[in-house]
Each structure stands twice: as structure tokens, then as C-alpha cells.
Amino acid sequence: MRVRFAPSPTGHLHVGNARTALFNWLLARGNGGTFILRIEDSDADRSTRDSEAAILRDLRWLGLEWDEGPDVGGSCGPYRQSERLHLYESYAKELMAADRAYYCFCSTAQLETERQTAVAEGRPAVYAGTCRRLSKEQAQARIAGGERPAIRFRVPDDRDVVVQDVVRGDVRFQIDVIGDPIIVRAGGTPAYNFAVVIDDALMEVTHVVRGEDHISNTPRQILLYEALGFTPPIFAHLALVMGSDHSPLSKRHGATSIAEFRAKGYLPEALVNYLALIGWSPRGSAAGRSSGDDAAELLPVDELARRFSLERVGLSAGVFDEEKLAWVNRHYLKMADPLRIAELSVAHFKKAGVEMKPDRRGLELLASAMPMATASVDRLDQIPARLTSLFQYDAEKALADSHVRDEMSAEGPQRVVRALADALARAPRLDRERFRGVANDVKAHTGQKGKQLFHPIRIALTGLIEGPELDLVVPAIDRGADLPREAGLPPIVGCRERAAAFVAALKPLC
Numbered sequence: 001m002r003v004r005f006a007p008s009p010t011g012h013l014h015v016g017n018a019r020t021a022l023f024n025w026l027l028a029r030g031n032g033g034t035f036i037l038r039i040e041d042s043d044a045d046r047s048t049r050d051s052e053a054a055i056l057r058d059l060r061w062l063g064l065e066w067d068e069g070p071d072v073g074g075s076c077g078p079y080r081q082s083e084r085l086h087l088y089e090s091y092a093k094e095l096m097a098a099d100r101a102y103y104c105f106c107s108t109a110q111l112e113t114e115r116q117t118a119v120a121e122g123r124p125a126v127y128a129g130t131c132r133r134l135s136k137e138q139a140q141a142r143i144a145g146g147e148r149p150a151i152r153f154r155v156p157d158d159r160d161v162v163v164q165d166v167v168r169g170d171v172r173f174q175i176d177v178i179g180d181p182i183i184v185r186a187g188g189t190p191a192y193n194f195a196v197v198i199d200d201a202l203m204e205v206t207h208v209v210r211g212e213d214h215i216s217n218t219p220r221q222i223l224l225y226e227a228l229g230f231t232p233p234i235f236a237h238l239a240l241v242m243g244s245d246h247s248p249l250s251k252r253h254g255a256t257s258i259a260e261f262r263a264k265g266y267l268p269e270a271l272v273n274y275l276a277l278i279g280w281s282p283r284g285s286a287a288g289r290s291s292g293d294d295a296a297e298l299l300p301v302d303e304l305a306r307r308f309s310l311e312r313v314g315l316s317a318g319v320f321d322e323e324k325l326a327w328v329n330r331h332y333l334k335m336a337d338p339l340r341i342a343e344l345s346v347a348h349f350k351k352a353g354v355e356m357k358p359d360r361r362g363l364e365l366l367a368s369a370m371p372m373a374t375a376s377v378d379r380l381d382q383i384p385a386r387l388t389s390l391f392q393y394d395a396e397k398a399l400a401d402s403h404v405r406d407e408m409s410a411e412g413p414q415r416v417v418r419a420l421a422d423a424l425a426r427a428p429r430l431d432r433e434r435f436r437g438v439a440n441d442v443k444a445h446t447g448q449k450g451k452q453l454f455h456p457i458r459i460a461l462t463g464l465i466e467g468p469e470l471d472l473v474v475p476a477i478d479r480g481a482d483l484p485r486e487a488g489l490p491p492i493v494g495c496r497e498r499a500a501a502f503v504a505a506l507k508p509l510c
């Protein structure tokens with residue numbers, strides 16, 4: 001099995017295209033096949049190297065490595081259409097010589113008028129065949145006169161074309177709606193329908209899996225395969241990815257490019273898992289619809305590859321549902337190595353205004369605090385807000401909050417925080433065990449327990465009335481307090497200092 005993903009480098013890698021790439025990749029990986037990346041940049045005006053680089057970067061970020069492609073090479077290269085122009089030229093000559101193609105001198109304006117007339121008269125907008133009837137001599141004379149023709153493929157007019165599609169079954173196209181397609185533009189560049197056939201044939205592609213928007217091209221491509229003496233591949237056209245309102249996913253619906261989702265703090269494994277579920281289901285029956293929060297759909301990529309098959313791809317359009325993506329992401333955030341999440345969160349801390357350049361020790365500290373964030377976030381960009389209590393502590397500011405002041409105006413809580421400050425003044429930095437010991441001391445000393453005990457402790461040590469579990473945050477704070485500056489984190493005020501500052505700030509209240 002040889003499959004390919006063939007993006008045009010004219011923009012970012014979008015969710016729909018990424019899903020096409022993923023389905024091809026899963027197919028190759030699940031069947032011991034080869035995944036080819038081909039850059040369709042024959043349209044020099046719209047293609048850019050920057051876009052190509054961004055697409056490659058995004059595919060790699062998703063983990064969709066290719067076996068053959070522009071940068072890694074392979075036996076069927078080159079893998080950029082702009083480097084294969086000689087091939088298209090020689091096949092165009094072959095078709096011209098066999099009279100399967102002809103020169104077309106129709107101007108864009110003329111073609112547009114014909115198209116509009118056809119539409120107005122309710123006829124299919126296909127090429128009228130004006131230049132089909134020109135003799136070779138007439139054509140040569142016009143070229144000699146300085147005209148620059150395009151080349152059109154002469155579509156046989158004796159039969160309909162049936163596309164046998166793995167997803168859609170047999171799709172019949174009447175020959176009179178096909179029209180003679182341009183295969184080489186007047187400027188000499190190959191048209192998509194022509195280049196794609198030559199490339200897929202020469203690259204020995206066995207399965208063409210792509211978006212449904214290409215199905216109307218497929219009959220022309222099948223006819224070109226035949227005319228060139230190639231065997232057509234197996235085709236599978238995927239229903240497009242839709243937005244929540246069932247119109248094709250576009251900017252209007254919010255983020256659409258893989259780069260945007262990366263920036264928003266989604267993990268690649270979550271996107272891969274989620275994209276696999278758009279239009280395909282591991283359970284078969286639910287293909288095409290977005291089913292509820294079902295753990296059976298949370299599958300690592302190896303498992304997806306093992307289970308993936310085109311037969312289970314649904315006919316109906318898949319809806320892109322960011323809430324479900326967030327649910328999948330939450331799962332992968334919890335599963336991921338905290339050190340990796342710590343590294344990934346650095347950029348988001350910076351964006352949130354917390355400057356840091358952590359070394360290994362800094363990252364380990366962040367990682368130790370990470371479970372208290374990942375327990376309750378959907379995305380990486382939400383992590384900094386969950387960890388503010390680590391880097392920001394200001395007793396005065398905390399007490400300026402009316403809830404905190406109300407709470408701390410009673411005698412019980414005041415006794416708790418004073419006892420806490422006393423106990424901490426004598427205690428070494430806290431780990432979980434030592435924190436429990438200190439809390440017990442305070443309990444014994446004040447007679448307060450449960451919420452009456454822990455709520456004032458929380459306020460004094462974090463400045464907040466609610467937040468992550470103290471068992472997690474306290475040890476992280478005290479580990480952080482002893483970190484040298486070179487660890488690259490903003491200064492972290494230790495629990496002892498916090499409690500003392502809180503008691504000092506409390507004085508005017510007593």
C-alpha cells in the first residue's frame with residue numbers, strides 16, 4: 001500500500017487537510033504501507049516556501065512523519081511538483097502526438113462569458129469545445145502568430161464515467177458534464193488534474209484518500225489515467241469537516257489551523273486522537289457523528305492505526321466540536337509526563353506575563369506542581385492561572401479582599417494563622433509529611449479542626465480563599481523557596497515567610 005498527502009503550499013495546514021493527512025498516515029501505518037508527502041506547488045503565483053515549511057512543521061508536530069517526501073527523498077522523487085515540470089511536459093507531448101489533447105486559444109474572458117451563458121440557460125458549465133475542432137495547421141498558424149495556447153485533454157464522448165469510491169460506493173458522472181479539462185495552462189504550468197494523475201501513477205500510489213471536494217475531478221483523472229496507459233488507484237473521498245452550524249469549517253467558526261490549536265495549548269496527541277474521530281469511529285456504527293464523552297474513543301495513535309479502516313469511514317460530514325477536542329485534550333494532559341507539560345507551559349507562562357527561563361531544576365519544580373493544574377484544565381494556556389499561588393504572594397493584598405477580611409476578623413482563624421506562623425518559624429521547609437505535622441501542631445494548639453483549621457491556613461499560605469489542594473501546593477511552594485536564582489523561575493516566597501507576613505499584615509485587624 002502506498003498513500004500520499006498532497007498539500008498545496010498556499011497557506012496554513014488546516015484541520016480538514018490535517019485530517020486527510022492523518023487518515024492516509026493511519027492507513028499506511030496500520031497496513032505496513034508507505035506514506036508519501038508531495039508538495040503541489042505547480043501554481044507558482046500562490047505557492048510559497050514559507051507555507052511549505054509551515055505545513056511540514058505542523059505535520060511533524062502532529063507526529064505524522066512521512067517515508068518519502070521533499071526533504072527526506074525517496075525512490076519516486078522529486079516530491080515537489082515544481083521540480084517535476086519536465087515529466088508533465090513529456091506526457092503532454094505524448095497526448096498531443098496521439099491526438100488525445102489539443103491546443104486551446106480561448107481567452108479567460110471568452111470562457112467566462114460562455115460559462116455565464118451556460119449557467120443562465122441551465123446547462124452544465126462545461127467547455128464548449130471551440131478549439132476542439134481546430135486543425136493542427138490552424139493551431140500552428142496561431143502559435144506562429146504569437147498566441148500562447150493552453151492544452152486541453154480530449155475527453156472521449158462515448159460513455160459515462162463511474163468512480164468506484166470506497167466510502168461513497170459507485171458515483172456515476174455523465175460524460176456531458178465533464179468537459180475537456182485544461183491540462184497545461186497557457187503559461188506552461190500543468191493543471192492540477194493532469195499533474196496529480198502523473199504523480200500518483202509514477203509514485204505508484206495505490207490508494208488516493210482525499211477530501212470530497214475533489215470527487216468531481218476524479219472522472220477527469222480516471223480518463224487521463226486511461227489515456228496515459230496507467231492503472232487508476234483505489235479512491236476514497238472523505239466528507240468535509242464542518243463547523244457547528246454544518247457549513248464547511250472556516251475562519252468564521254474560530255480557530256481552523258493546526259498552528260492556532262498548538263498556540264491555544266492543545267497537545268498533538270489530543271488533536272490526532274480527536275481528528276481521527278471526525279468521520280471515523282473505532283466502533284463502526286457512530287461514524288460521522290460526534291458522540292458523547294466516551295472513553296472508548298480515547299485511543300493512542302498506535303491503536304488508532306491498528307483499528308483504522310476506510311470501510312468504517314462515514315458518509316456524512318463530521319462536525320468539528322472544540323468542546324469535545326478540549327475533553328480529549330484534558331485526558332492527554334492528565335496522562336502526560338509532568339516534566340513535558342512543564343516545558344510546554346513555559347511559553348504560556350510568558351504569555352500570561354510570568355517571565356521565566358527554567359533550567360532542569362526549575363522545570364522539575366514546575367512539574368512537581370503540575371498535577372494541581374492538570375487536574376482541572378482543558379489546555380496548556382490555562383495552566384498559569386492555576387499556579388499563580390506559587391509565584392504571587394502578597395499578604396496585604398490578600399487582606400484587602402473583603403471575603404478574606406471577613407473571614408479573618410474572627411478570633412478562631414486568627415489563632416490558627418498565628419499558631420501556624422509560630423510552628424513554621426521553628427520548622428524546616430515543608431514537604432507533604434512535614435506539612436501534615438505542622439497542621440497537627442496547629443490543631444493541637446488551637447483546638448480548631450477541619451475547615452476551621454485548613455481554610456485559614458490556605459488563606460495565609462496562598463492568599464486565596466480557594467485553590468488547589470494544600471497537600472500539593474505547600475510542598476511545591478517550599479521546594480521553590482529554596483531554588484537558586486539560576487533555576488530560572490521567578491522568586492517563590494516560602495511558607496514560613498508567607499505566614500509571618502500574613503500575621504504582620506493581620507495586626508491592624510486584631
Ligand code: GLU
Pocket residue numbers: 006007008040196209210211214
Ligand atoms: N493539492 C490538492 C489539495 O490540496 C491535493 C488534492 C489531492 O489529494 O488529489 O487539495
